[in-house]
Amino acid sequence: MSERKLMSLDDMFGDISSEKETNSGIAEIEIEKLVPFSNHPFKLYEGERLNDMVESIKEFGVIVPIVIRPIGTSYQILSGHNRVNAAKLAGILKVPAVIKEGLTEDEATLIVTETNLIQRSFADLRYSERTAAISQRYKAMKQQGKRNDLLDEIEKLANPYNIKDEATLCQVETKLRTDEKLAQSYNLSRNMIARYVRLGELDSDLMNRLDADEIAFMTAVTISFIKKEEQQIINEILNSNNFKLDMKKAEVLRDYSEKGKLNEETAYSILSGELNKKTKSNKPTAIKLKPKLISKYFAPEVKQPEIEDIIDKALKLYFETQGKEVLDE
Incomplete structure (x- = not known):
């Protein structure tokens, strides 16, 4: 079976700048029908950032529609996990949503990772979040070859007012190889990009330890x-x-x-640490006599065996006069 290609820009999102598509493509969905994306790699907002979003939604409602896809009788959130969470806390029952059908798992995951990165600073992400984003983008870019239309459209969908933080994704040139494009996008070296892609093979529990x-x-x-x-x-x-x-x-x-x-x-x-732990040897530490000490008691023509024999006898005599036992060899 031939590998299914990623959907085109028009198939996936349509022309979101079109008033007709905007009016017909957005629906009000009950929050209780929404479920999070499977193994969602991004941590939800907490603290002040979450509180600010809750207060904003209480005052203005959910302005930017979330992106969802039908899963059985429910809808899976692709973009907007934080908006949905804040809406729940604000007591909102329904949120505006763009419903996308017929997505491959790769396309769905790409929407999840890209829309999150557009909203956040890469430096603020956990290692697991960075790995998920880079690995998925790398995979998508490898599949698409020189096409960047899918990634461009995701950016428009997640950021309809074209408000962009300097720390988020930037537009990439199409003539560069995939890892070079990613390096430009995330302001990382090619080697670092390769390492993050490699971390996609790390066990999830060990990834938690890294985080x-x-x-x-x-x-x-x-x-x-x-x-x-x-x-x-x-x-x-x-x-x-x-x-x-x-x-x-x-x-x-x-x-x-x-x-x-x-x-x-x-x-x-x-x-x-037991594998390479050095076992203690029972052998005594080797001693090397200085040439000055040897020349003090022995003429240059005296051979080493004779010197060792004399030293042995001298030491035996010394230990005997001290009343100490001489150990056998």
């Missing part, structure tokens, strides 16, 4: 190269023990994984 600053960014990137089932083993060990996962341990874990040697036992040994 909570329990794991460093580059440590998480290294762990993302490990098989998902092995990542889950790592997380379970971290849950049960007070171990720290740092870059050094992450590199060893990845190495064991690539060699097919990573299991619960080896993972525990690595995370606990």
